Amino acid sequence: MEVILLERVAKLGQMGETVNVRPGFARNFLLARGKALRATEGNKKHFEAQRAQLEARNLERKKEAEGVAEKLNGKSFTLIRQSGETGVLYGSVSTRDLAEIVTKEGFSVDRGQIVLNQPIKTLGLFTVPVTLHPEVEVEITVNVARSPEEAERQARGETVIERDSFNLDDLGLEVGAALAESGEEGGEQA
Structure with a gap:
């Protein structure tokens, strides 16, 4: 057509x-x-x-x-969300959430102007493009944290969550004890 x-x-x-x-x-x-x-x-x-x-x-x-772009470009916004120990959010941050927080700060932004290819599902700092006009685009920083103190630490560049550290000892499991319970010793059945 x-x-x-x-x-x-x-x-x-x-x-x-x-x-x-x-x-x-x-x-x-x-x-x-x-x-x-x-x-x-x-x-x-x-x-x-x-x-x-x-x-x-x-x-x-x-x-x-x-x-508006001159005032909004590079601005940082903090969202407080609940998450698990690994930093994965219990919900996700969508364009509607971002539009609300930017509007509360005094900028007139519609959720259709915020460009998120996928929802934000973890804690951290994210750069999000905002299209104010077909020819005018700016970027804002979104700081997703569990508390205002944690947001300040993330803004300074500190790592809040140890995402890659997975240790069996943290789970309270011992391989030897698990094998003894199952009746196995060294891979052989008794």
Whole structure:
């Protein structure tokens, strides 16, 4: 299906370009969110008549996004979550959680603007991209910790969790005792 883009769409094209996309993507995303129009003769004429207004509105939004980007870029946010001893969270941190914490700090960010390829499921520091405008992207740092004190330690670069240390002695198991209980000695049955 051919559509006329009303704004820049990443990995697709610039404003005003006529592109060929799959019908489902056009109906469910581009047309539904007002990012494109069907490429009919009437819509092409309508777009050309409105082009100057659309470009002015796009430029205004971009300037607003750049203003927010200057304040938001590189900012760090702390999320307190419960986790197990190995640092794996009992839940996960999603784009909704990140949007809420950024909005509480005074920035107007929608969860659709936060780019998470997969949810955050462990403690630690994470760099997360935020797309404020199709042409303006910033990065924030998310510090996921169990307590504010632990978050401060992580921010200083300290390791809070020993993830790779697995020791049978920590579990209270002794190989010799386990073998004696099962009646085995040195690999032979008694």
